[in-house]
Amino acid sequence: MGLDTLLARSNTQVITPDWFNQLRRALLLDLLPRNASGLITDLAGSLGSPTIRWLEALLQSMVVVDGNAITITGPNGASSPTTLRLPAAVPSATYPLFVDDAGLLTPRLAQDADFANQSITHSKMAAMVAANPASEGQLGAATESGAWATSNLTPTTMVSQSAQLVTKGRPVRVDLQLYPHATESPQLATLQGFNNFIDIQRNGVTIVSFQWQELDERRPCFEHLDEAPAGEHTYTYRIWDDKDNLTKNIYRHLQLVAVET
Amino acid sequence: MGTETLKKHSPRDKGIAEWFNEFQEVLSGALVPRNSTGLPQDLIGNLGQSSYRWLNAYLETLKVGSGTNFTALQVAAAIAASYDMTLPTGLPAQPLPMKMSNAGVLSTELLQAADIANGVLTISKRAARPFGQVVGVGGIAVSPSVGVDHPNPELASCTIETTGRPVRLILQPDGSSNLCYMNAAGADALSFYRRASTDDPSAAIVVMKPPALGEPNTNGPYTKRYIDTTVPAGVWTYSLRGGYYLYSRLIAYEL
Numbered sequence: 001m002g003l004d005t006l007l008a009r010s011n012t013q014v015i016t017p018d019w020f021n022q023l024r025r026a027l028l029l030d031l032l033p034r035n036a037s038g039l040i041t042d043l044a045g046s047l048g049s050p051t052i053r054w055l056e057a058l059l060q061s062m063v064v065v066d067g068n069a070i071t072i073t074g075p076n077g078a079s080s081p082t083t084l085r086l087p088a089a090v091p092s093a094t095y096p097l098f099v100d101d102a103g104l105l106t107p108r109l110a111q112d113a114d115f116a117n118q119s120i121t122h123s124k125m126a127a128m129v130a131a132n133p134a135s136e137g138q139l140g141a142a143t144e145s146g147a148w149a150t151s152n153l154t155p156t157t158m159v160s161q162s163a164q165l166v167t168k169g170r171p172v173r174v175d176l177q178l179y180p181h182a183t184e185s186p187q188l189a190t191l192q193g194f195n196n197f198i199d200i201q202r203n204g205v206t207i208v209s210f211q212w213q214e215l216d217e218r219r220p221c222f223e224h225l226d227e228a229p230a231g232e233h234t235y236t237y238r239i240w241d242d243k244d245n246l247t248k249n250i251y252r253h254l255q256l257v258a259v260e261t
Numbered sequence: 262m263g264t265e266t267l268k269k270h271s272p273r274d275k276g277i278a279e280w281f282n283e284f285q286e287v288l289s290g291a292l293v294p295r296n297s298t299g300l301p302q303d304l305i306g307n308l309g310q311s312s313y314r315w316l317n318a319y320l321e322t323l324k325v326g327s328g329t330n331f332t333a334l335q336v337a338a339a340i341a342a343s344y345d346m347t348l349p350t351g352l353p354a355q356p357l358p359m360k361m362s363n364a365g366v367l368s369t370e371l372l373q374a375a376d377i378a379n380g381v382l383t384i385s386k387r388a389a390r391p392f393g394q395v396v397g398v399g400g401i402a403v404s405p406s407v408g409v410d411h412p413n414p415e416l417a418s419c420t421i422e423t424t425g426r427p428v429r430l431i432l433q434p435d436g437s438s439n440l441c442y443m444n445a446a447g448a449d450a451l452s453f454y455r456r457a458s459t460d461d462p463s464a465a466i467v468v469m470k471p472p473a474l475g476e477p478n479t480n481g482p483y484t485k486r487y488i489d490t491t492v493p494a495g496v497w498t499y500s501l502r503g504g505y506y507l508y509s510r511l512i513a514y515e516l
Contacts, residue, residue, distance in 0.1 A: 028267070032310060046315055060326070062323065091361055094360050127426065177487055
């Protein structure tokens with residue numbers, strides 16, 4: 001490496017061997033950039049230009065220095081030559097980089113095949129909260145039915161106790177369950193009757209009807225797996241009877257919940 | 262490429278044209294490193310130094326490596342426009358995916374949900390869900406089968422670690438040929454209880470309590486279902502208390 005400043009010469013000067021030795025020294029060992037005056041200067045020049053490029057740079061390692069240095073080396077013990085091809089363009093947002101078997105680096109969203117089988121644990125799942133209306137991935141939980149109520153001969157949809165959620169097309173599990181109790185309480189959820197019915201509806205259309213026939217049989221939990229299409233859904237229920245007042249349903253503290261499976 | 266040795270000259274030397282030609286040849290074609298005597302030699306020099314850096318290197322291919330096994334870095338065949346690519350600011354503490362921003366900045370970080378295309382993950386990519394009376398996050402907690410009448414309060418209990426998502430509770434038959442049975446007479450009511458796993462069983466609270474049946478009654482255990490929407494993250498022991506039940510298991514799993 002020659003650290004000499006490469007001086008310009010004038011016509012009247014005598015050519016000496018040192019002129020050539022200076023050039024020679026500049027080409028030995030480290031090759032450094034020089035400014036227009038021949039002085040070694042940081043960042044004074046480039047290797048090649050945008051239109052006159054070097055074909056290849058063969059290096060043991062490449063060090064990119066901007067303050068601290070980043071060293072790029074080839075893998076140890078590579079069994080064959082490898083070519084990595086940089087993306088054709090920067091992505092529109094931040095994406096993971098994937099390399100294919102042709103060495104092409106591509107920024108894109110991860111797909112199913114990018115994950116090893118059985119590698120995604122439950123801890124990686126996003127939080128699920130109960131809400132109404134519920135967004136995608138959340139559990140739609142209706143308000144509870146409140147104190148004692150009695151069914152009618154005419155089915156009445158309990159609109160105020162609907163569970164709303166947005167789904168991606170996976171089956172929706174709908175449960176009519178007891179309202180939670182933080183402590184033991186006299187507010188016991190109940191559903192009893194004889195020869196009576198419960199309908200569960202999606203967007204005003206009955207998707208399943210339950211009937212029970214024994215007096216005092218309490219089945220305060222009904223469940224149904226609904227093959228609902230993707231979209232925004234409102235689930236409701238209605239309790240009704242088909243006979244007379246003696247066998248009407250009576251119920252209290254029920255809650256409809258719906259969750260995409 | 263000039264591979265000849267760049268000779269040192271002395272005042273006695275002659276042949277000025279040859280001297281120029283030496284440099285002309287050395288600077289034409291491939292430029293190779295040379296040792297201090299002017300001889301081309303592998304790995305003898307650098308292109309620039311940490312304090313004397315080249316501003317840019319315009320290359321078609323960068324090859325890094327040794328012997329015949331180089332890793333070549335090229336641009337994709339169809340590059341739409343020039344862009345800058347900035348290397349990560351540091352090495353990660355562990356192997357991590359690399360990401361590229363719309364400014365060309367490379368970074369290493371864990372994948373987020375936004376990095377995964379919607380609707381693509383299949384069930385086979387989900388981790389297995391272990392079964393057991395005590396399970397960690399993602400497991401399915403299963404109580405022992407209750408085969409005797411009137412069990413003690415924690416006989417049909419199971420423990421699960423949760424992340425804050427709702428927990429589904431099911432009392433279901435144990436799968437044996439025995440007749441599963443539950444009976445809650447008088448003031449009894451079969452209820453789901455929950456307590457922190459480190460708490461005494463007496464600290465358990467009711468999470469679901471059905472009405473007491475007016476008379477001895479037999480229901481299949483399939484009638485017991487509940488989604489506990491109020492459970493925070495933690496390690497919880499669920500149990501079924503009150504009344505009688507036979508040949509059934511309590512199951513708890515996080516949705």
